[in-house]
Amino acid sequence: MATFSKPDVPQFSVDVYQNEFLPEGGREVNAVVTVTSTGGGTSGGRGPAGAGAAPGAAAGPSAGVVIMVDCSGSMEYPPTKMRGAREATAVAVDALRDGVSFAIVAGTHTAREIYPGNGGLAVADAATRAQAKQALRKLSAGGGTAIGTWLKLADRLLSGAEVSIRHGILLTDGRNEHEKPEDLRAALDACAGRFTCDARGVGTDWEVKELTGIASALLGSVDIVADPGGLAADFRSMMENAMGKEVADVALRLWTPQGAELVFVKQVAPTVEDLTARRTEAGPRAGDYPTGSWGDESRDYHVQVRVPAAGIGQEMLAARLSLVLPRPDGTSQVLGQGLIRAVWTDELAVSTRISPQVAHYTGQAELAQAIQQGLEARKAGDMDAATAKLGRAVQLANASGNADTAKLLAKVVDVVDAASGTVRLKAKVADADEMTLETRSTKTVRVKK
Structure with a gap:
């Protein structure tokens, strides 16, 4: 296990679980890698001011959040949906930490910023939270659904803010009927890596694959809130989770030696997410896989490597795994490291054991x-x-x-x-x-x- 840290960045540890022993001629190496992040230098600033944070408590990392609320016509059927969405967004606004930049977007077949409404983000404090909740009262339902436009507006708003963590929360009750699937795909491609986004479907008239696709592309969570009455608790939980993030844009960097190839890289806990196709090259024989933002949490990844066949008694490094954080100068800071090994043996009981x-x-x-x-x-x-x-x-x-x-x-x-x-x-x-x-x-x- 290797551990790295620096002030204001959580401490990351990497644990590798595998059976490194292969039979003669064996080529497939599997490992589960547990990544744990704990105790960034800003834990004192997690609580939202609206929830009674101590005055002068240490501020968390700079963050921007855009809440996208479906305001299409179907949100009035039944009226509890629109009411629940307004109340849930107000609860999320209350959960914002003082100093966090935020905006609220009303989504129909177009996207409209309803707060602060100046093409930018407001900074959370008692006054702006009150103003935002006042603006929410004017939200009404009418129009279609074009989610790509909502995401593009969120991206514009977030990209204009000088913040280290950019996050979206998206609520919809229906299918994306007013834009082509390729338009939504293009919007997701444009937003991927620029901000993370949690997606929620309220009621039962939305498309599961659409929302899971959004959350997957933007490295966020997805869930159903079948009863609008459950929205407020869910939004509070989502915002508190977002406020707990302390570092963004962490990548899993995998290096393999000559002759070895990565078969797949999957996040396997807390959810299954195949990252294999998201590789970006990171130097000779190395590639980066995005993991998004981290707070105090632990995730597991399954890595499979195909190595050249070798004889009994030989061993090799099958892959080196590093957690990296990009620096402004184009270099990377290593936050943690682990090794995946291959050892060839003629002991059948050892080589056939599965981790x-x-x-x-x-x-x-x-x-x-x-x-x-x-x-x-x-x-x-x-x-x-x-x-x-x-x-x-x-x-x-x-x-x-x-x-x-x-x-x-x-x-x-x-x-x-x-x-x-x-x-x-x-x-x-x-x-x-x-x-x-x-x-x-x-x-x-x-x-x-």
């Missing part, structure tokens, strides 16, 4: 895939395939102790025997239950160390 961490997260990734494929088959009317896939998901959730996912699955299938994955599809499933299972399918349970 418990690798086995666990391989199962969690399969669980997410089985749920998504099962729900797709169910929508397509292929009940045999749906039963098989969702049955496998029940089996995997049961074996790994993923109780939350098991409960969600039990609302979609009748479980006959969890251990064997024997299930029957329910004849009737509430839209909210099916959408919750799909939205949360990538949430994993941590391996017991």
Whole structure:
């Protein structure tokens, strides 16, 4: 384990879990890498002033937040949606730390900044929070939905602010019907790496794949709030999490020796997120994979490397993993490091042992895939395939102790025997239950160390 730190940046530690032993001729090396960040130099400034922070408490890192609220016509049906969105945004504004820059955007088929309304961001204090909440009272529903325009306005507002952490919160209740899918894709490509964004769907008339795609591209969280009454608590939690971030733009840098190649890099906890295709070159035989912003938290990554075959007794460094933070001068600061090794042996009992961490997260990734494929088959009317896939998901959730996912699955299938994955599809499933299972399918349970 290697640990690095400097003032005002959290301390990062890197732990590598693997079975480094391969049989003669073996080429596939798997490792689970746990990255933990603790105790940046600004922990005194986490609490929002609106929640009673001590006067003169140490300020957190400079941050900008844009809240994007769906104001399309459907938000009035039922009226509790628009009311819930106004109340939730007010709660999020109250959770802003003093000194954080912020704006509120009303999203329809166009995007409009409703506060502060001057093409920039306001700085959070008692007065601006009160003004923002006053502006929220004027929010009304009417128009279509073009989420790409909301994201582009958020990007313009955030890019004009001199802040180190840029974050968005996006709420919608419907499908992105007033722009082409390629327009949304282009907006996401333009915003990726510039700010992170949490996405929430309220009600059951929105498209799960659209919102999960937004959160994935912008390295944020995604969830369903089926009942508008739950929005305020969810927004408070999201904003408090955003206020806890202490360092942005951290990348996972992987170097491999001559002859070795990276097969994949996946975040596997707290959610499954395949980062393989997001590689940007970072010098000879090295590539960077984005991880977004960090506060006090821990995440797990599964790395698979293919190495050249070697003989008994030989060993090699299969990959070197570094956490890096870009500096303004174009260089990088190393925050933590870990090594992935390969050792060839003729001891069968040693070389065939699978690391418990690798086995666990391989199962969690399969669980997410089985749920998504099962729900797709169910929508397509292929009940045999749906039963098989969702049955496998029940089996995997049961074996790994993923109780939350098991409960969600039990609302979609009748479980006959969890251990064997024997299930029957329910004849009737509430839209909210099916959408919750799909939205949360990538949430994993941590391996017991």
